[in-house]
Amino acid sequence: MERFFMQRKNLIVSAILILCVILSTLAFAQQNSDESHKNVKNVILMIPDGMTTAHTTLARWYQGGEPLAMDEIACGLVKTYSANNPITDSAPAATAYATGYKTQNRYLSIYPEIASMPGVGQVEENDFYKPIVTILEAAKKVGKSTGLVFTCQFPHATPAAFAAHTDNRNDYEGIAEQIVYNQVDVVLGGGWKYIDKNQRKDKEDLAGYLKNNGFVVTSSWNELKNQSPKKVWGLFAQDYMHYDFDRSGTGEPSLAEMTQKALQILSKNRNGFFLMVEGSQIDWASHANDPVGVVSEVLAFDNAVKVALDFAKSRDDTAVIVVPDHNNGGMTLGNYSASIDSVLLNDFLKHIKKATKTGAGVEEIIGNNKTDENIKKVVSKYYGIDNLTQDEINAIKNASAGKLNYVLGPIISKRSYIGWTTNDHTGEEVVLYAYHPNGYVPHGVIDNTEVCDYMAEILGIDLGSFNENAYISDADIQDKGYDVTINKDNPNNIQLEIIHNGKKYVIPQNKNIVIQGQNQFNTKYVNVYISSVKRFFVSSDIVDLIKK
Structure with missing residues (x-):
């Protein structure tokens, strides 16, 4: 009898052991399945600089209420504050997306000295100002191709945060040199003068360095659009590019065209890629309180989002994240002159729809001919406004060079019942949009640093290990x-x-x-x-x- 019970006990133990092995195997398989469910080969990060919900609402109404491409992937909100301020500038905002760390205003991808906002950890003194490895740099180290696409000049804050490190976001020449030596595979946008030895203060031949390292370097979209090089720098303006409404006749490509070209080139790498696309001048139009510029750039950006989503949906290895870096302008549809019952949709749109140029584009046309008659003629032709006041005409005459949109923007905003609270950034949350082939996207209210954490997670990149001894x-x-x-x-x-x-x-x-x-x-x-x-x-x- 004792032997019987011993045999039975052994059978039970064996059965339990077998069951444990099975459960362990299933758990391991589930874990692997979960990882497989999360992981992608490619990430496209798209940043509509300074974009708010008012911006997207106006753009949507402008196109007859039709949804924007990004609408279908809205999934949460993102907190935007920097390490030392509730209102961030673009440098620390982009740093958070690039590195997963908050830094001070004006700093690009370096640790802060001051971390005064609630919940922001203070770094050790020895690490003050130390460069932080970015997700773009880490992606390159693991064999992925990398790209930056934008409409500003390439050393500007947002693209710079992904491939440069400095305490001064305005050091364009130094930032340009860092981005060049980081050998980002595809760079498309503006800023030719920053790689031209004849225009740089230090006379560094950065264009020559790129060519010697196997890059196609061009300022001609016509030259590039039918080519498909492995590595390319296409800079299509000496400094920043034109607003989309002002682009006709310039030879400059649209943001959507540059995004398409970048994807065509980067997708050749079997190891995958990381691409950052910025709608740079949504921010600039907002600084100027120019609703025409806002519509121009939001719609241009959304066309680029459609390109990215079409690419991602045609395969099963690509995630797309769309997220502004901060709000700008305090824009509202409705101002102190508007009442709920009296202002109709056409009252918001009629003047904006008549506009065929942004304020920056009108400035180019007016040029030095600032007579009353020419101002009235140009504004009537390109804005459809025939009732300028003498004060408005005088304001246009006296506008500083490069700042006419700061005059024309408020002129059209007032006639369109659009309100603004500031010419600068504001500190509210921004909308998060995300697409993942298996639906693995963030939800709820997250911190801007968590956007980087999410991208690193789905790419399988341990950013912390890169930063330990970099x-x-x-x-x-x-x-x-x-x-x-x-x-x-x-x-x-x-x-x-x-x-x-x-x-x-x-x-x-x-x-x-x-x-x-x-x-x-x-x-x-x-x-x-x-x-x-x-x-x-x-x-x-x-x-x-x-x-x-």
């Missing part, structure tokens, strides 16, 4: 016993100089190289000089290069 400071190198000097003899090309075993190593800022005599070595990351505190951060693999 950069080392000049002080840390000195602590290791090396002789370290920051050479500022050429203020346009500050260098870190290291003496070790009788050899001198020169590390230029904004480049990913180390020079030792006749030898030149490439480093993993671009080297960064932080001018405000005179700290130099270099790619940490430099220490290994020096030891050899």
Whole structure:
């Protein structure tokens, strides 16, 4: 009998063990299934800079109430504040999307010194200003292709945050050099003068560097549109591009066309890609309180969203995230002159629909001919306004160069019952839109840093591991016993100089190289000089290069 019970006990134990193995296998399979459900090969991040719900509402009414391409994927809200301010500027806002960390206003993809907003953790003093590896840089390190598409100049805050690191978002020449040396595979937008040796203060031939490294470099859309190179920089304006309503006859491509071209090129990489597309000038139109510019740029951006969604829906490996970086202008459909019952839809639209140019486009046409008669003629032709007051005519005459949209925007807004509270950013949440082939998208109210976390998760990229040992400071190198000097003899090309075993190593800022005599070595990351505190951060693999 004892033997019987022992056999029975052994059978039960065996059965339990088998069941545990089965359950464990099922759990493992489910876990793998969940990971497979989440993971994608490609991410397209689209940023309509400064866009609010008022912007999308006006654009939707402008096109007869037809839905925008982005409408179907709205899924949540995003908190936008920076590390030190409830109202962010574009630099820390883009940094949050690029790195998963908040930083200070004006900083691009570096750790902050000041973290005064609730819930924002203070970094250690040794890490103040240290560069943070971006999702674009990490994607490139794991073998993916990378791209930036925009309508501003490429060193502007939003594209810059993904491929540059600085405490001064206005250092366009330094930022441009970093983006070039980061070798982003596809760059399409404006800003030719920042790679032209004849227009740069430091005379660096960045266009030549790109060509020598296998890039097609062009300022002609006609030249590029029928080509499909592996790597390309297409910069179609000396500085920023025209608003979409003003683009006719310029030879510049639309944002949708540039997005289509970028996807055509980047999708050749079997390892996948990361692409950031910015509707840059929604923000600029909002700063000017120009509703015509808002409609122009929101619709142009939405056309690019359609291109991205069509691409993603034609396959099963691509996610699309659409998210503004912040609000701008405090725009409302309705102002103090409007009442609920008296203002009809046509009252909002009639003047905007008559406009065929933005305020910036009208400024080009008026030029220096600022007579009363010419102003009235041009505004009548391109805005359909025939009742300008003398005060309005005088305001147009006295507008500063490049700022006529700040005059014409309010003129048409007043006639269209559109309100504005400011010419600057505001601090409310923005709408999150997301498409994933398996429906795995964020919901509810999330932080802007969580957008980066989500993208890294679905791409299978551990950003934290990249940041653990990416950069080392000049002080840390000195602590290791090396002789370290920051050479500022050429203020346009500050260098870190290291003496070790009788050899001198020169590390230029904004480049990913180390020079030792006749030898030149490439480093993993671009080297960064932080001018405000005179700290130099270099790619940490430099220490290994020096030891050899």
